[in-house]
Amino acid sequence: MPNFPSLWKPIRIGSTEAGNRVALAPMTRISATEEGLATERMASYYAAYARGGFGLLITEGIYPDTAYSQGYLFQPGIATGEQADSWTKVVDGVHSAGAVIFAQLMHAGAQSQGNRFRDSTIGPSAVAPKGMQLGFYRGEGPFPVPSEITPGQMEDVRKGFAMAALRAKEAGFDGIEIHGANGYLIDQFLTDYLNRRTDSYGGSPENRVRFAAEVCEAVRAAVGPEMTVGIRISQAKVSDNDHKWSGGAEEARIIFSTLGSTGIDFIHTTEYRAAAPAFGDSGESLAALARRHSGLPVIANGNLDAPEAAARLLEQGTADVVALGKAALANRNWPSRVRANLALDELDGSIFTPLADVKDWELEMPA
Ligand SMILES: Cc1cc2nc3c(=O)[nH]c(=O)nc-3n(C[C@H](O)[C@H](O)[C@H](O)COP(=O)(O)O)c2cc1C
Numbered sequence: 200m201p202n203f204p205s206l207w208k209p210i211r212i213g214s215t216e217a218g219n220r221v222a223l224a225p226m227t228r229i230s231a232t233e234e235g236l237a238t239e240r241m242a243s244y245y246a247a248y249a250r251g252g253f254g255l256l257i258t259e260g261i262y263p264d265t266a267y268s269q270g271y272l273f274q275p276g277i278a279t280g281e282q283a284d285s286w287t288k289v290v291d292g293v294h295s296a297g298a299v300i301f302a303q304l305m306h307a308g309a310q311s312q313g314n315r316f317r318d319s320t321i322g323p324s325a326v327a328p329k330g331m332q333l334g335f336y337r338g339e340g341p342f343p344v345p346s347e348i349t350p351g352q353m354e355d356v357r358k359g360f361a362m363a364a365l366r367a368k369e370a371g372f373d374g375i376e377i378h379g380a381n382g383y384l385i386d387q388f389l390t391d392y393l394n395r396r397t398d399s400y401g402g403s404p405e406n407r408v409r410f411a412a413e414v415c416e417a418v419r420a421a422v423g424p425e426m427t428v429g430i431r432i433s434q435a436k437v438s439d440n441d442h443k444w445s446g447g448a449e450e451a452r453i454i455f456s457t458l459g460s461t462g463i464d465f466i467h468t469t470e471y472r473a474a475a476p477a478f479g480d481s482g483e484s485l486a487a488l489a490r491r492h493s494g495l496p497v498i499a500n501g502n503l504d505a506p507e508a509a510a511r512l513l514e515q516g517t518a519d520v521v522a523l524g525k526a527a528l529a530n531r532n533w534p535s536r537v538r539a540n541l542a543l544d545e546l547d548g549s550i551f552t553p554l555a556d557v558k559d560w561e562l563e564m565p566a
Contacts, residue, residue, distance in 0.1 A: 251532030271308025308384025382436025
């Protein structure tokens with residue numbers, strides 16, 4: 200009997216069969232070519248996690264279009280046929296090692312700090328994100344004030360996600376994760392202080408979640424019923440770690456029930472601590488609220504480094520899959536180690552210096 204049996208039970212999400220319930224969380228590593236092509240280095244990097252026992256891998260945020268979506272220089276894209284082709288070696292390597300892989304599609308919006316196609320940004324309203332750009336992704340200083348996105352540009356974004364999802368399907372990805380979290384464009388629409396709109400996309404939570412729901416529907420329509428589609432949702436942002444939804448549990452009900460009726464297959468929640476109450480000192484976690492109100496399987500992320508914590512979340516029925524970020528960077532074979540009752544390593548902070556790109560030692564066969 201392996202340790203923590205709840206982690207190793209196979210699961211079906213949408214049309215995807217994953218061999219276990221431990222996922223690699225999406226992590227931007229700015230290790231593509233300047234033109235946004237996935238490299239052999241990236242293929243080795245992702246294959247290491249598959250060999251290390253992760254049942255499901257979620258890629259770093261990939262930009263979907265050649266307009267305003269790119270967030271970081273050397274970020275990979277899936278906005279052109281050439282970029283899509285470059286992903287096939289990543290996908291094939293992961294499949295050969297026995298795991299499945301979802302492409303995370305990300306439109307950076309006002310949180311973009313490096314885009315070779317545009318030198319300005321767009322957001323729901325002309326309000327700059329809080330905080331400073333990330334130095335380890337080549338950013339510097341405050342975020343610029345974006346232009347208010349026009350109705351035509353909103354249509355371009357929806358189409359951009361849909362076309363990119365189709366390219367990802369053709370490249371062999373098992374599923375799509377729409378990045379609706381962490382302060383990027385879709386989350387900017389959800390966020391009361393960044394979205395000052397007075398039309399049907401601003402104001403009430405029903406209005407602020409409308410754009411996210413439309414992107415989910417557009418992606419589903421593009422890829423058809425047989426490909427797995429989900430969305431990642433958070434309260435916190437890269438540019439504002441402490442943000443909470445002002446409408447509390449009722450706002451969560453509206454957001455998750457709306458997303459749950461768009462025809463997608465899963466919700467991925469991320470919080471600083473996945474198991475902590477979403478609002479105040481008591482009450483349900485964001486993962487539990489997502490599961491209850493959407494009726495969909497939930498992937499939960501945030502400080503689940505200890506296998507006890509990860510297993511507990513599954514056993515309590517709070518989530519269906521756990522996703523690991525920093526613990527995975529420290530242990531590319533976290534699942535194999537935990538199954539074999541081996542000790543886990545702490546994360547070596549030098550991985551983020553001077554840039555958060557893939558380091559040579561990450562390409563080696565995990566010990
Ligand atoms: C280097 C790095 C890059 C990240 N890039 C992304 C990303 O591209 N997309 C995303 O949704 N989250 C991204 N995240 C957030 C992680 O997916 C995860 O939510 C966060 O690390 C918290 O989970 P943890 O406690 O397991 O590390 C990133 C995190 C790190 C450390």
